[in-house]
Amino acid sequence: MNAQLxxxxxxxxxxMLLMVSAPVLGVALVVGLLVSLFQAVTQIHEATLAFVPKLVAVIAVFAIAGPWMLTVLVEYLKRTIEAIPSMVA
Structure with missing residues (x-):
């Protein structure tokens, strides 16, 4: 195994990490921005108002994109583990 490998x-x-985490991070960013905008407009500064919508949105993204994320990770790990013999030899 050389340094290039x-x-x-x-x-x-x-x-792979970036690809799998992008949907969750993107949704959390958009929801956080919308909640912050709502708080700025209404001048309501409640900590739970910022936390709960993000939590619900992230859980929804995991429910929707979770199977795809798991499939991508399992395929990557399978390819990597199957390639171990050729890397060592």
Whole structure:
């Protein structure tokens, strides 16, 4: 196993992490922005008002995109584990 292979595996892992976490982070960002805008307009500054909608949105995204996320991660791990013999030899 050479340094180039290790760097390639790390790059693939980081790309996979970004791809799988993007839907959750994107929805949390948009909901947080909308809640902050609502708080600024109405001048209601309640901590739970910022937390609960984000929590509900993230749970909804996990419910909708969870199977896809799990499939992508399992396929990546399967490819990586199957490639171990060729990396070692």
């Amino acid at each position: 290790v760097l390639t595996l790390g790059q693939e892992a980081l790309l």
